[in-house]
Amino acid sequence: MKKEINLKLVVQPLLDWYDDHRRILPWREEATPYRVWVSEIMLQQTRVEAVKPYFERFVGALPTIEHLANLNEDALMKLWEGLGYYNRVRNMQKAARVIIEKYNGKMPGDYKQLLELPGIGSYTAGAIASIAFQIPVPAVDGNVLRVISRLTADESDIMKQSVRKDMENKLLQVMPQKRAGDFNQALMELGAMVCIPNGMAKCEMCPWYHYCEARKQGIVMELPKKQPKKKRKIEERTVVILQDRNKVMIQKRPSKGLLAGLYEFPNFLGSLSEEEVLNWVKEKGLLPIRIQKLEDSKHIFSHIEWHMKGFVVRIEEPQDMNFKGYLFVDPDQTKKEYSIPSAFAAYTKFSKYLF
DNA sequence: AAGTCGGGGCC
DNA sequence: GGCCCAGACTT
Structure with a gap:
């Protein structure tokens, strides 16, 4: 049974937990707009551990947006070889060329302008805006959908875009104005390390142990709800x-x-x-x-x-x-x-x- | 709203 | 063998 939870109460405990438990990640310690962008594209539907070596090699070979814009196709695909979803890097190069033309080679620090770039949807626009530019907008990915639907014991189908919209709106209301990027990353970190996607949730480690409605109701592993997918x-x-x-x-x-x-x-x-x-x-x-x-x-x-x-x-x-x-x-x-x-x-x- | 688009790690 | 992953784009 879904329960309305005052999200303002859970923000600070999450930030405190994040300060103590956040992983050291290459794109997290040096969060320039370009590095954040590259990491967010690579991380779409892809685990952190898989991304790490690709990230280092990619930004090493292409240290700037201009390098990315000018690389030939075969070399570009070679840098992405094995990572999958190859349109991600094609779109990233298209976006790089737009940024050169339209923004004088600098990543725009505006949510709506980011959203217009090829390959950047609502999640990635929010992630770049908040992490690289400290703009207080949400970044709702699979982790956030899982973590929040458990916190609130929400049994809505998270695949529906209306559910995602709702969550973006609710999070926008409580975004900490000074730590937007950390807040978004903390939500995802919680989803990746504690309220994990496959396997038992580690509730005893969770900063929201006393708030989590799904835990109270004993339905943590029943959430989030998702429509069954058809077979290949x-x-x-x-x-x-x-x-x-x-x-x-x-x-x-x-x-x-x-x-x-x-x-x-x-x-x-x-x-x-x-x-x-x-x-x-x-x-x-x-x-x-x-x-x-x-x-x-x-x-x-x-x-x-x-x-x-x-x-x-x-x-x-x-x-x-x-x-x-x-x-x-x-x-x-x-x-x-x-x-x-x-x-x-x-x-x-x-x-x-x-x- | 449903289908397309990779590859891999974990249970 | 089925799950899902710091999703976006097309139809």
């Missing part, structure tokens, strides 16, 4: 590692859709036979020497599953390397220059040394 669709695919003496064939994926703009080994929808693969190779005007079956593998995306079978095909050195849309590359070069998604990890290792 399964796709059979056949992956071909096509190699000559020292090079392997890759291709660039389309600029839109799944894994947009990344590189991949040739692959086909459905389960192809050895003959079908060899026919495809010959149609390309290439001469196969050997073919060998590789292990099956599976990769799970958010809304789809690839069930893959693989072949490695050794061919004669091609006379003409100009195949439309295909590249023959040294596997080591691939490692340095071409971003290949984790979905192909099971087969990447066979791009070298097999025969």
Whole structure:
């Protein structure tokens, strides 16, 4: 049963707890607008521990917004390789170019202007505004939704945008004017470390132990409520590692859709036979020497599953390397220059040394 | 409001 | 095997 709680009462206990328990994070100790921005984009649907190494490498390679705006696509995707949700970094570069053009290269310190930039929604705009510019606006992410719905024993479906709006409005009323960024980070820190997303909530460690309505009602683990999601669709695919003496064939994926703009080994929808693969190779005007079956593998995306079978095909050195849309590359070069998604990890290792 | 978009860690 | 993660964008 939902209960109206005076949120003003819980602000200071949370800030005090945060002062004692906050983690040292690279973007937290040096909270420049650019670093906060990069971290917030990386942290979308991604855990802190996964982000850390990417963050250091990214801001090291691209220390300013201008560096980001000017980087070529392949190098940009290479910096993001393995982090997922690749449109995040494409949008970030679009935004960087807008910032150069429109804001003279400086991140705008205004919630509404931030919100207009590509890839920055209500959460990220609030996070940047409050953390980097000390503007008292909320930043409601999954942690905040969970923590507050438990605090108030609110059984509303947190996936509904009206619920999120409501929470933003209520938090706006109680934002501490001098510590907005800390307050937002404290809410998230509580969600990440105490009122955790999977697993038992550590209520005995919680600064809101005596306030939490869900704990009083014994329904902590029932919250937050969420509509059950539908199951993923399964796709059979056949992956071909096509190699000559020292090079392997890759291709660039389309600029839109799944894994947009990344590189991949040739692959086909459905389960192809050895003959079908060899026919495809010959149609390309290439001469196969050997073919060998590789292990099956599976990769799970958010809304789809690839069930893959693989072949490695050794061919004669091609006379003409100009195949439309295909590249023959040294596997080591691939490692340095071409971003290949984790979905192909099971087969990447066979791009070298097999025969 | 529902679907698209990654990858990985934890239970 | 299913959960969710410092969500945003498109349809």
